[in-house]
Amino acid sequence: MDSSLFHALILGIVEGLTEFLPVSSTGHLILAGGLLGFDDSRAKVFTIVIQTGAMFAVLWEYRHRFLRVDSALWRNLAIAFMPAAVLGLTLGALIKRYLFSAVPVALAFIVGGFVILWVERRGHPSARVEQVDAMTWLDALKVGVAQAFALIPGTSRAGATIIGGMLFGLSRRAATEFSFFLAVPTLVAAGAYDFWRNRELFAMDDLGMIAIGLAAAFASAFVVIRWLIRYVATHDFRIFAWYRIAFGCVVLATAYAGLVSWSST
Numbered sequence: 001m002d003s004s005l006f007h008a009l010i011l012g013i014v015e016g017l018t019e020f021l022p023v024s025s026t027g028h029l030i031l032a033g034g035l036l037g038f039d040d041s042r043a044k045v046f047t048i049v050i051q052t053g054a055m056f057a058v059l060w061e062y063r064h065r066f067l068r069v070d071s072a073l074w075r076n077l078a079i080a081f082m083p084a085a086v087l088g089l090t091l092g093a094l095i096k097r098y099l100f101s102a103v104p105v106a107l108a109f110i111v112g113g114f115v116i117l118w119v120e121r122r123g124h125p126s127a128r129v130e131q132v133d134a135m136t137w138l139d140a141l142k143v144g145v146a147q148a149f150a151l152i153p154g155t156s157r158a159g160a161t162i163i164g165g166m167l168f169g170l171s172r173r174a175a176t177e178f179s180f181f182l183a184v185p186t187l188v189a190a191g192a193y194d195f196w197r198n199r200e201l202f203a204m205d206d207l208g209m210i211a212i213g214l215a216a217a218f219a220s221a222f223v224v225i226r227w228l229i230r231y232v233a234t235h236d237f238r239i240f241a242w243y244r245i246a247f248g249c250v251v252l253a254t255a256y257a258g259l260v261s262w263s264s265t
Contacts, residue, residue, distance in 0.1 A: 007038045008209040012050050012216025019054040019187075019217070020180060020224050022116060022159030022240045023247075027105040030153055031251065034102060035260070042201040044100060048194045049210060053217030055187040058180045060218075061225050066184075072133070073181070079137050080144035080161075080178075081185045087148050088190065099153050102255050108154025109248030116241035119163050128169035132178050135170070142168040143178060147186070154248075157186065163237070172232045180225060 014032050018025040029047040033039040038046075059066060065073075098104070129135055146164025150157035158179050165175030195202075202210075254260040 004038075004206075004209045005212055007033075007036050007043075008046070008050075008213040009216050010036065011038070011047060012053060012213040013220045015047070015050050015213070016054050016057070016217040016220025016222075017224055019051060019183070019221055020158050020228055022112075022156050022162055022237055023244055024105070024109065024112070024150075024154045024156035024159065025051065025054075026150075027109060027154035027156070030100055030105050031102060041198070044096060045194050045198045045201060046210070046213065049191045050213035050217045051187040052191040053214035054221035055184050055191075056214075057218050057221035057225055058183055061222065062180065065181075070133075072135075076135050076137060076140035076178075077182060077185055080140040080147065080182050081189070083141075083144040083148040084151060084186060085189060088151055089193075091151065095151055095153070102251055104152075105154035106248040106251035106255070108152050109244045109251070112155050112159055113241040113244030113248065116159065116163055116237050116244070119167060120236045120238050120241070127166075127171035127174070129174050130171045132174050132181065135174070135178065139165075139168060139170065140178075143170075143175075143182070147182065157183070159237075159240070172236075173229070176228060176232050 011029055011032060014028050015025050018028045026047070030039070033043050033047060129139060143161050143165050146168075147157060147161045149155050149164075150160040161179040161182055162172075162175045165178060166172060170178065251260075
């Protein structure tokens with residue numbers, strides 16, 4: 001297999017497995033790309049574009065819900081989408097320049113892990129919002145503000161929206177499902193915008209690489225979506241917090257000791 005196609009397959013699987021878990025798909029893609037030596041400007045755009053594959057997994061799993069005319073849901077998604085969209089357009093170039101590297105990602109992993117532990121330790125009184133249908137526009141705005149923190153690579157879009165939703169009174173299941181739904185406008189907009197802005201980096205020969213990345217992201221994300229909804233019914237997110245902290249510490253330790261070159265640049 002051509003190396004670019006192999007990279008696309010690996011990164012697509014990584015994207016799908018991590019997009020909807022509170023562990024940061026972007027952070028994992030940056031680190032995986034560094035290990036594979038696929039971390040130039042073209043690679044950074046590619047990792048954002050293939051997130052669309054994970055979005056298609058949400059559309060397929062919840063296709064009956066999206067096909068149903070639900071003005072309240074679409075209103076809430078539009079409201080929740082806006083904070084990250086505005087900040088992303090404003091700060092996106094700076095974030096890519098200074099934060100798309102191993103050390104900032106590892107630090108965000110660790111900080112995010114401790115935030116999850118703090119939220120889980122404080123306990124959860126009876127949720128005010130048990131179902132996504134019961135969310136108000138203000139609930140959606142609060143979750144949208146939480147999602148904006150995920151512009152920092154390593155923070156985790158899913159983690160920010162789920163944990164933020166729980167802090168704002170959503171049940172664990174409602175926060176998780178709304179995180180799935182909010183991924184649709186967020187990932188479509190981010191992927192399309194970034195690809196269009198950087199389209200000169202790609203050629204027709206890259207279509208195979210992009211297709212493999214999208215397909216791999218779709219398949220692995222579909223498995224995770226079904227598993228996660230069952231998982232949150234009886235478990236909390238502490239295991240992901242400890243994973244984030246441990247993985248972030250390993251990245252920092254190996255980077256500073258020179259044991260692993262997390263970036264070829």
